[in-house]
Amino acid sequence: MSHWNHKGKMTALSVILLGSLTVGCNKSADPPTADANTTPAPAREGPKYPAAMSYWVTLDTEAAFSIKNQGEMGAYKQLEKITGTKVTFEHPPAGAQAAKDQFNLMMATGKLPDVMYYSWKANAPDKAIKDGKILRLNELIDKYAPNLSNMLKEKPDLKKQLTSAEGNIYVFPFLATDDVQYVSHGLFVRKDWLDKLKLPVPTTIDEWENMLIAFRDQDPNGNGKKDEIPYFYRETDYETDSPFLGAYGLLASFYQENGVVKFGPYEPKFKEYLTLMNRWYEAGLIDKDYLTSDTKLRDSKMLNDLIGAQGNWAASGFGAYLQSKKEQDPHSTFSLVGVPFPSLKKGELAVTSGSSKSQWGGAGAAITTSAKNPEEIAAWLDYGYGKEGHMLFNFGVEGESYTMVNGKPQYTDLIMKNPKKLTITQALGLYNTVTYQGPYQNNAEAEKQWHAGDAQQAAMMVWAKEADRSKYLPQNLNAEEQARIASIMADLRTYMFEMINKFIMGQEKLTKFDEYIQTLKKLKIEEAIKIYQTQYDRYLKS
Incomplete structure (x- = not known):
């Protein structure tokens, strides 16, 4: 399925152009709408934001063309001036497997930073909460993150997506807003x-x-x-x-x-x-x-x-x-x-598309149990969902990466016609994340600006079409189900991809397809299907 790790998802995981090209993505441009921005945080007694915090996140792949640490990014330098919070960014080595290995090591040892941005949805968040690794955020969001809290009240369908099988909200997410933005x-x-x-x-x-x-x-x-x-x-x-x-x-x-x-x-x-x-x-x-x-x-x-x-x-x-x-x-x-994704018959639509089908792709910022000031961190993470944060994370720094033209933000030539010949996404990566890293909500107009060409816009509209979105399953396995699926699929996927490649390259004849099916059965694929059936039936009842 399509998966956003990057804007324009991605994540996935692409590389930088000529030094290699990476994932494209979505940002935003009308003055923030009610959907994108909610009531600013009310004044509270005590410190509003933390003085310092540690934040583990994969370095944005477009930004990595020019910087070595996300703290050098324009949006985060500006956010430090606004909040007074000194963030120490920790980045795993490049590559999905290296990030996964480091994530697993940190979870195993319990040596955790204050915040971890990762695909928690696929990594047993309920178990991580029970094991004392990350915090349940429901109450923290209600009390200390008014922007996100208001958004979830206005969008119960979004709240349902963000809530685990056991009723936990566990991340501050990156959010998209419309169909074309899901296309990557x-x-x-x-x-x-x-x-x-x-x-x-x-x-x-x-x-x-x-x-x-x-x-x-x-x-x-x-x-x-x-x-x-x-x-x-x-x-x-x-x-x-x-x-x-x-x-x-x-x-x-x-x-x-x-x-x-x-x-x-x-x-x-x-x-x-x-x-x-x-x-x-x-x-x-x-x-x-x-x-x-x-x-x-x-x-x-x-x-x-x-x-x-x-x-x-x-x-x-x-x-x-x-x-x-x-x-x-x-x-x-x-x-x-x-x-378009091709079909067998003229005029039909394929069941796959370039759309991720969801306002949320599964990744987000979790607050770990190592954090000594989770309330203040929640307030800091909530900044991106408010009006000023929305502009900061979608456009960067006014006067540098964008200016206001007739009341609307427009990317400058520093982004659109970079004097150092950086691509649009590489230049934009110097100011904000181009790989769907929140927490904030993007806006469709900025997406149009940095996917500026008519051919690009037309392509994304074509890729958004598919026959039936309802085929895609919501991912709300509980901790026990996730653990069992992980156990089954580890060996099964290894075997499956080995055989797919052998079949494609002719190293195994397709007369052995039935044998392949029987091996998947021995590797417990039917048990995995049954687990997902249980989850889907439960989702429908909820």
């Missing part, structure tokens, strides 16, 4: 290649196959060599948004259909998807080296006219390629078009 990732194609070969924008699997064959055989880059990679596939595509799986009515993991929970890779139609991918692999329509290709290599090949189509982020992929190519050669005909 999707498929796009070299439009100039389509035009040159007189091909339509593909909407079905058959049209995709015809297009990829043409890219392979008809020399669209015009260099006289058969060096094009028709589709740059990466293993991470499978879980980012499974761009071709949705044509078969399947999702990449657990989902529900007519109230019955299913697991996409355990369904009979999954064989049809694997058959397609194997055929494309054998025919040279997808990158033969997909298991070892990284984002740096991808970006280099894309900008050197070798890749015809790929899945990537809206801002730091799609938008950054267009920006970088234009800077390299203002007369280049290089152009991209966002295309």
